[in-house]
Amino acid sequence: EAGVAQSPRYKIIEKRQSVAFWCNPISGHATLYWYQQILGQGPKLLIQFQNNGVVDDSQLPKDRFSAERLKGVDSTLKIQPAKLEDSAVYLCASSSTTGRYNEQFFGPGTRLTVL
Amino acid sequence: EDKVVQSPLSLVVHEGDTVTLNCSYEVTNFRSLLWYKQEKKAPTFLFMLTSSGIEKKSGRLSSILDKKELFSILNITATQTGDSAIYLCAVKGNNDMRFGAGTRLTVKP
Numbered sequence: 001e002a003g004v005a006q007s008p009r010y011k012i013i014e015k016r017q018s019v020a021f022w023c024n025p026i027s028g029h030a031t032l033y034w035y036q037q038i039l040g041q042g043p044k045l046l047i048q049f050q051n052n053g054v055v056d057d058s059q060l061p062k063d064r065f066s067a068e069r070l071k072g073v074d075s076t077l078k079i080q081p082a083k084l085e086d087s088a089v090y091l092c093a094s095s096s097t098t099g100r101y102n103e104q105f106f107g108p109g110t111r112l113t114v115l
Numbered sequence: 116e117d118k119v120v121q122s123p124l125s126l127v128v129h130e131g132d133t134v135t136l137n138c139s140y141e142v143t144n145f146r147s148l149l150w151y152k153q154e155k156k157a158p159t160f161l162f163m164l165t166s167s168g169i170e171k172k173s174g175r176l177s178s179i180l181d182k183k184e185l186f187s188i189l190n191i192t193a194t195q196t197g198d199s200a201i202y203l204c205a206v207k208g209n210n211d212m213r214f215g216a217g218t219r220l221t222v223k224p
Contacts, residue, residue, distance in 0.1 A: 004157075033212075042119075042203055042214030043158070091157065103149075104212065106157035 002026065004107035006092050012113045018080040021110045025074070025094030031055075033104060034067055034077050035091040043091055049075060050097070079112075087114045117142040119206050121215035129223050132194050136218045138204030139186040148187050150178055151203040153217065158203055161189070194222045 005024040013019050025032050030051050035043035046065065047057040052072040060067070064083070069075040079086055089111050093104040122137045140148065147165045151158035162171040164180035164187060171178050175194075180187045191198055201217040 035214075040216070042121075042205075042216045044214070045212060103160050103163065106159070108155075108157050 004092055004094055004105055006090075006107035006110055008110055009108060010111050010113075012115065013082055014115050015084055016081040018078065019082055019112065020076050020078045021090050021092075021112075023075045023077070023092030023107060025092070026096075026105055029094035029096050029105075030072070031095045031097055032069060032075050033093040033095075034075070035093065036088045037091055037109070038088045046077070082112075082114045084114050087112055117206070117208060117213050119204055119213050119215035121202075121204050121218050123218060124216065125219040125221070127221045127223065128194055130195055132222075133190065133192045134194060134220060136189040136191075136202050136204075136220070137186060138189070138215055140204075140206045140213075140215075141185065142206045142208045142213065144208045145182065145206065147207045148180055149205045149207065149212070150187070150189050151205065153201040153203055154199075161202075191220075194220075196222050196224055198222050 004026055007022050011019055032049045034046040036046050037043040046060045047067045048055040049069045052069050065079055067077045089109040091109045092107040095104045119140045128134055147163050149163045150161040152161055162178045167180055167182040175192045178189045199222045201219050203217045204215040205212045
């Protein structure tokens with residue numbers, strides 16, 4: 001079974017620039033999550049989708065961050081404009097709502113450096 | 116506000132030692148507690164705990180949950196250098212999953 005795919009793996013931008021990350025979840029997984037993990041901290045949930053609807057985006061900085069999952073499959077997370085404090089690893093995860101343990105499977109992440 | 120606190124933040128041991136990692140939590144509408152191992156980027160799932168007092172075991176790793184005292188422990192016996200990683204505890208409420216900061220375990224040969 002193919003895992004969660006993310007791209008790019010690394011991105012370096014200057015502050016005030018825009019950036020977008022892409023995630024393709026495991027086939028058939030209805031739930032998709034975006035996390036931000038700052039160095040030395042645990043992942044922080046940014047947004048959770050159930051199919052193409054948003055379940056929770058309470059911790060998403062909506063003035064600069066946006067995410068979509070238009071067809072209920074892959075998703076993009078955008079930052080516009082980026083700030084220095086956005087430097088982090090952005091993790092995408094997916095889970096099957098029918099799974100016994102509702103386990104989240106994580107992608108390899110995208111490491112963003114904002115200069 | 117929901118929170119998950121892990122201790123210690125870092126731990127250095129030698130191969131063969133036994134370690135105990137702690138996770139305490141405060142969350143509304145608790146549903147489950149999960150342990151992950153993070154070596155490079157993506158956390159990998161270890162255990163999910165929903166009931167108090169029932170030990171989950173996988174090889175040298177085991178974990179147990181106390182829903183009355185609101186904590187869980189992760190034990191690793193006979194540690195190996197390959198156990199070096201960050202161990203993350205996450206607690207799931209109604210919707211989101213909240214992670215602790217993690218415990219960085221270093222196992223020296």
